Amino acid sequence: MTTNQLNVIEWHPAEKILFRFVLCYSLFFLFPFPLHYIPFVKHLSQWVSQFWQWLSLWTAEHVFHITEELPLSGRGSGDTTLSYIMVFNRLILSVLATLIWSVFDRKRADYRILFRYLILFLRYSTAFTLLSYGLYKVMPSQFSNLSLFDLIRPYGDSSPMGLMWNFMGYSGTYTIFSGVAEVIAGILLLFRPTVKLGAIISFGVMLNVFMMNMSYDIPVKIYSFHIMFSSVVILTPHLKSLVNFFILNKTAHPQKIIPYTLRKKLNIAGYIFKGIFIIYVVSLSSSRAYSAYTKWGRKAPLPPLYGIYNVQNFIINGDTIPPLMTDTIRWKKLVIDKHNAGIVKMDDKVMGLKKETDTLKHKLTLTSYKDSTLTYDLSYSVKDSMFYANGIHKKDTLQIEFKRTLPEDFLLINRGFHWINEFPFNR
Template sequence: MSVISAKSVEQDSVERVDTEWNVLTRIAFRFSFAYFGLLCLGLGLPRVYAGIFLDKLPAWASNGPLYPLSPALEWVGREVFDADVALHLSSGSGDQAIIWVFVFCVLVVAVLATVLWSVLDRHRPNYQRLHAWFLVFIRLCLAGMMIVYGTEKLIPLQMPGPSLTALLTPYGNFPLASVLWLQVGSSPVYEMLLGSAEVVGGLLLFLPRTATLGAMLSLVSMAQVFVLNMTFDVPVKILAGHLVLLSLVVLAPQARRLANVLVLQRSTDPARQPELFGSLRLRWIAVGVQVALGLWAVIGIVPDALKAWNEDGGGAPKPALYGIWSVSEFSQDGQPVAPLTTDQNRWQRVVFDVSGMAYQKMDGSLVRVVGAVDSAAHTITMSQAAGGSGAQPSQIGTFSFAQSAPDRLRLNGQLNGHPVTLSLEQLDLNSFPLRSTGFKWVQDYPHFS
């Protein structure tokens, strides 16, 4: 009986230690609950589960929670930071000034909420049940974003292969972010492996038993993404940095056990968390709901990614005249134009790519244009891209074309009001080492240039 009593006392002591949080732990939880909860909602992380219904939502919902908050955030930007900020929905940047203002507001609200909460609820010994629900929410937000991030790499959309115009652009003219995009996009297998790690991490997060492993994989993946964003100036630093923090929040309750196993090489007890539901049946239903959410997120994301791949990505059909064409002869107003680098009117090359059309001047500069090729009528209409929103492209040239051979092209028409004739020869795209250098097991000398 004494042995049994001693064990009971020891168990009661352990449980009491687990249930009595110290003051700093309670304050840290209150702040984390307010900050990360508001941040996830404000950045719209749960919107991942809207899936196929995103396009059917009203503007304030489909554009994210920041959309209705914009007037308030603009006011804070003016009054606090003396800066005019605005939400640019078509920008694609996650580091806009208005988003930094939003993070500042969330931080201020979280600090105030923590102070008020700590005063009004200072006698509560712990928040075990609320903490368990909070971890479920954070885990599902992180899981959804990992699947979004990973799918765009697993189906290589985020970093596409180098465009034809990129092949003609000097390396020194690329900004840092483009260097990273082209580096990853040049190796689709590498990009797909990065994406698979992120997708697997996200999927593991949907199961409570594998959530720790999923959070560890997500932490490593997003830490790499965050470092790349910081060092290559990719404008997704806010989101990537917070996904790293969310991974740490999910891992925090297991920190001691992970340290015992991975660092101190000690044995550790199984994790003990408060049950959110009393019966085994309800617990299994909760697990099923989380798995269903994961499947729903995949169903909502993967078909759209595949559609984008087939319509605008690497699976899209190549346009007529696809390739890089070198201008061997150029005549204007009936007179041949010599290929001088100082000539501002003569063309050096013409590019027909999936992403559009461009021509290269004699000084090497590339001009992107809106080109429409009618293969049946053998005509090309070329317009200058519009400068502002709502502006219509202005037509600058119309041509008829004929091909005497698959790699020979002749254009006749009008360019900027002048009659022109061009003779073109198609370049072999494999003449670019970036496209022709393949994998080799044996290399006596490295192939760097």
Template sequence: MTEIVSRNTAAWTFSAKISFRFAFILILAFVLLMNNGAFPFFKIITQPVMKLVEQFVPWFSEHILHYQYDFKILPNGSGDTSFSWVLLLIMVITAAIGSIVWSILDRKRKSYNTCHYWLSVVVRYYLACMLINYGVIKMMHAQMPPPTLHRLMEPLGEFSPMGLAWTFFGFSKEYSFFVGLVEVLSAFLFFRKTVVLGALITVATAINVMSVNYFFDVPVKMLSTALFVLALFLLIPHLQALYKLLIKGEAATLVSQRNPIFDKPRKRTIIYTIKAILLLIFGITQVTSTLQRNQLIQQYYKKSPLLGIYRIASDDNLHESIPATWRSIVFEFEGSATVRDIDYQPIRQQIQLDTSKRTISLNNFTFDYQLEENGNISLRKIWDNETEEIKLIKINPADFELQKQGFRWIQEYPNNR
């Protein structure tokens, strides 16, 4: 497959012009309002527009659609809120009306080659920045982290579909890195001569992401679908060549879009310099945002000094402080713990730990605690006439079946448990 530069000046068909006008308005609106942090500093630019949108969408939902769900909840980690879906509907309606008005006012236009080029540039950079943003945090094992101690103690039936998917991806650091690396390869979209390669990688990546989002109830269905559709948009001019090569097995030529206005060397130097600066800014913001994200994770998920899974040793004594139905306790993050009772039901506990005084508040009682050399914990509660002692036996997470088996080239039998 060879590559040439397109200098097509043929007139577009009526349907092609109508479709492009609709797509142009809808895509630009989506990039503007559904950016999700793809472009550095973009939220600062769009903030005035978003304030108007945040007022208009609830009004439209209530007075025009008479929508019953809570349309006032803004995107919050979920990109599939009622607010987002109503906003998408508004964008589609706006694109439809806008394309009609545009067609009336500009009905003599023969083609939109220049306009199509710049729209493609926007789509290319949007897709690349978006996927690199997601890919980098996957490579850092920060989007889907390893299973926590709490996860290891949860029975499968307590997992949500999304939690199951996150645990699956997070289990293997290497797999997370590989998936992230494939997403980062969308960087081929930054360059005109590798647009087709970048778009094909993006289509494959987006299909995988869409499948996970759709079938594991991950609330990023709208965005992942948009990534897929936008990648297809970039491939439309090359579908015939791809069909000849991939389906018919014939020689084919890729036609690259010609840069419409930067034919002179000086202008090309200027645009290449601007491009290099933008990519440098994007790269710097990726590094700094990744470091900041890791810092926030470490602060928010600060580990407990008693970090571990513990079995509550049973004895014949009845304790006033700890119910006899408690069977295990997990200390993972500061300020909280999770108890499992005799029926394996989770009981969330807020705790206060004073490492200097060696005291811990648990179940509304304050205990003195002692860390033993083998990792076990002794809790002591002194009453007026007696002393209660409770032993917490530490469980090694490496003993869990999920943690035992690593990569092996040779396996005589499958270990499917």
């Protein structure tokens, strides 16, 4: 339904009901956007989140009769049981609000003015979301370099999500490209003359993201679907022109951009506020993305002993331990990655470790994440590609000789890009 049609044609009852539902659900899902960008009301987001959490826990117990304790934090997962129950609650509340609204406002002919503000609301929420996610890819931190643990993990032991994450993380070029697409869509959505193109790009980008989430079991299915759905709603005023242009081979008439107010001073004030708000949000998102880029992403500094250390000799209390696959004590590898470390035992099980390195005293301290009392205090020396460590662990003396492997030693990393391939190099 186009804006011109809305001005002269009374809406069908079904259109009015659908509009009421979409507006209610959008508010329930997105609020407190954009208020959460205001520093002084940052606690509002916490209160809103706590309300939905409380309501969803009540629903889980009394409606779905879920007796087990549900995790309140999915550690990055947006597809928890609680998340689906929140969607259920928002749907139910939206239906109830639509019914009440429809009863008390049944004589209204249309919602053309409110519809414009709904589109405005969705435009900015979608735009800022795309800009935020896009900037984290333009300055790669969401998909950073492959970890050293990924390089030594058997290919078949990768999870579907891990496979996709490494696919993206391997190529900084492709990661940046996907981020640029999101940033472009976000920028185009901020301005009404380019909304149609921005919404088309946004829908295409988010459809791809949603399908990747569905195909690789990535737990952001709910959120990516909602962003994609918002793009569809933003496109609804342009559906007739899109169908005429792409399908019916008819003239797609330009759509008149109607100002939100006829008062010139208010329009000027609105443009000034819009400019300041956009600059503020983009600067904030850019600052956060750059901070993550330099702290966790590709720009993060490498630790002094970064590398994979393959054990050549492992000596406990003067006895050399042979490399038997059944041995549960002998080390197979020591991995020192960007932000953590790990000991790989002979059965390929990994013990996750925190690391502290003193390069002046040549000391390396490794502490188990699961048991803080499990600590290895090692002195080390380096000669070419060889790494020697010795120390005491639980009254046992350790002498370990390693050979260092760097990421560049792996084919996946050193193969590189070739314009010309006489034969496919597919291994």
